[in-house]
């Protein structure tokens with residue numbers, strides 16, 4: 001049951017969201033137990049592989065180049081550093097690595113070749129690999145799929161009606177197209193939203209309605225609370241009450257029983273008790289590590305303690321779908337072959353020159 005047939009209209013969803021809190025949590029917990037192991041919570045790591053300097057204008061995001069925040073822009077990480085970070089994440093109990101690049105869209109260039117290689121390498125470490133790289137066309141999605149990408153993240157953020165208040169540099173439709181391209185390539189979809197940006201409850205419901213209208217709703221739905229960052233247009237937004245997060249997590253759980261609901265940004269503003277209610281209400285994943293891209297997140301040890309107190313166990317990788325098999329990438333292989341041939345031609349030319357008695361010119365240094 002991908003979508004709960006009892007909640008197909010906006011009115012029904014609103015009534016669910018506004019139920020007395022503990023009744024809503026009870027209903028969500030009951031649904032959660034039918035489709036998931038309630039003791040298991042996936043620990044995921046989020047790695048910013050390319051930080052800042054983004055040309056988009058998402059009003060909540062400190063990585064947008066146009067806002068004056070204290071984020072320092074960094075170019076794309078090397079494949080080797082990503083492998084090292086992935087190994088660390090795995091040894092700390094994560095079973096999924098989400099790699100985020102602050103790009104408007106994927107471009108077919110060397111950076112993308114490197115991301116493809118990162119996907120191959122991290123998948124071969126036995127981690128579920130998720131990427132969030134901005135807009136993506138069908139061919140790029142196919143390349144990532146072949147490399148072994150497990151999930152593509154592209155959030156709708158809010159309802160179509162409220163979206164324009166937060167972002168003007170790309171349309172809601174663009175986001176739906178990217179999600180569709182990932183779906184067509186056979187990659188699982190991770191897509192969710194942010195609450196606390198000044199939206200109405202109807203917009204939170206509108207976000208869920210957008211997913212209900214999809215032929216297949218996302219397998220993974222992250223629910224974030226805004227972390228207001230100084231320098232962004234939303235810097236003055238008051239933090240939401242944790243009860244609102246609990247309501248949103250619970251409502252999402254009831255409506256999409258099979259999806260993994262991820263308790264994402266904003267956990268530092270919640271108590272352990274508040275998070276416990278989210279797990280009871282069906283949150284099946286958290287992000288581990290002290291940073292979520294560029295915003296703060298609880299320390300690893302705090303989460304370990306929380307898991308011990310609540311009796312939670314980290315969920316292992318590939319329980320919901322088999323591990324993809326990484327296949328060689330034609331573009332990378334072609335470039336490697338061209339570079340190998342180039343090196344070989346140089347070597348042969350040097351050997352030929354030596355054979356014919358050619359003496360390389362010596363340059364005498366004049367001091």
Ligand code: SF4
Pocket residue numbers: 054055056057058061062063064101102103104134
């Ligand atoms: S959310 Fe993503 S697309 Fe929007 S400004 Fe930030 S990095 Fe760019």
